Amino acid sequence: MAEMARPLVIFDCDGVxxxxxxxxxxxxxxxxxxxxxxxxxxxxxxRFLGRSLSTVSQILxxxxxxxxxxxxxxxxxxxxFARFRLELKPVPGVAQAxxxxxxxxCVASSSQPERIRLSLSLTGLLDxxxxxxxxxxxxxxxxPAPDLFLHAAKAMGAEPSACIVVEDSxxxxxxxxxxxxxxxAFVGGxxxxxxxxxxxVDSLAPDVVFDAMPDLIHLVRKHIxxxxxxxxxxxx
Numbered sequence: 001m002a003e004m005a006r007p008l009v010i011f012d013c014d015g016v017x018x019x020x021x022x023x024x025x026x027x028x029x030x031x032x033x034x035x036x037x038x039x040x041x042x043x044x045x046x047r048f049l050g051r052s053l054s055t056v057s058q059i060l061x062x063x064x065x066x067x068x069x070x071x072x073x074x075x076x077x078x079x080x081f082a083r084f085r086l087e088l089k090p091v092p093g094v095a096q097a098x099x100x101x102x103x104x105x106c107v108a109s110s111s112q113p114e115r116i117r118l119s120l121s122l123t124g125l126l127d128x129x130x131x132x133x134x135x136x137x138x139x140x141x142x143x144p145a146p147d148l149f150l151h152a153a154k155a156m157g158a159e160p161s162a163c164i165v166v167e168d169s170x171x172x173x174x175x176x177x178x179x180x181x182x183x184x185a186f187v188g189g190x191x192x193x194x195x196x197x198x199x200x201v202d203s204l205a206p207d208v209v210f211d212a213m214p215d216l217i218h219l220v221r222k223h224i225x226x227x228x229x230x231x232x233x234x235x236x
Contacts, residue, residue: 005158006157006159007163008163009104009105010163011165012107012172013111014111015191017091021168025191026041049171050168053068054142077115081115084118097217103224108135108151134155144172144178146175161181164223165181170201174204182223184209185208186210186211188211
């Protein structure tokens with residue numbers, strides 16, 4: 001009898017582990033507005049949520065005729081990290097869920113490694129993942145391309161079909177699906193009320209949709225044990 005593939009739980013960071021999206025979007029919109037780019041927070045959520053910096057840069061170039069330079073990035077990083085140090089919080093219940101998780105886990109985020117580690121350090125989560133932290137800067141194409149998730153699975157010695165990805169963004173959900181992985185969409189972040197957000201998530205038909213991080217353990221266990229097979233399920 002063939003041995004069952006070893007499960008791996010892959011976590012996005014922003015909006016899944018740390019409740020950072022409102023801070024990130026606010027700082028980005030303010031920085032763009034200062035540069036004369038007319039964009040609202042609602043539009044920023046729709047266009048940029050879950051995407052890598054290189055993808056955001058390309059969108060700004062193509063659709064807004066604005067190029068990001070090093071000075072802009074330094075200014076953005078300075079203001080964002082200052083807000084993080086003052087305001088960043090973990091997603092409620094995530095530390096307890098991680099402590100109860102029986103299976104290997106890692107982080108695969110569109111953010112830069114410095115930002116990922118700062119976010120996890122400020123919220124007391126870093127030791128629960130280090131050194132298994134993967135960034136879009138490590139692959140050629142960011143989300144919604146599957147590259148980052150496939151890279152993380154390979155580095156962790158896991159088959160894509162055995163991976164469960166916990167994601168909050170449409171771009172991340174699409175990336176996990178394209179990687180052939182099971183997708184648990186977390187919609188409990190404080191950005192979940194952004195206009196059109198739930199509609200974009202639901203349109204992608206993730207395997208599980210849930211809004212309370214303490215539910216993760218029994219949802220993962222249920223999936224691994226195969227009690228519901230591969231059928232989509234909802235906790236909300």
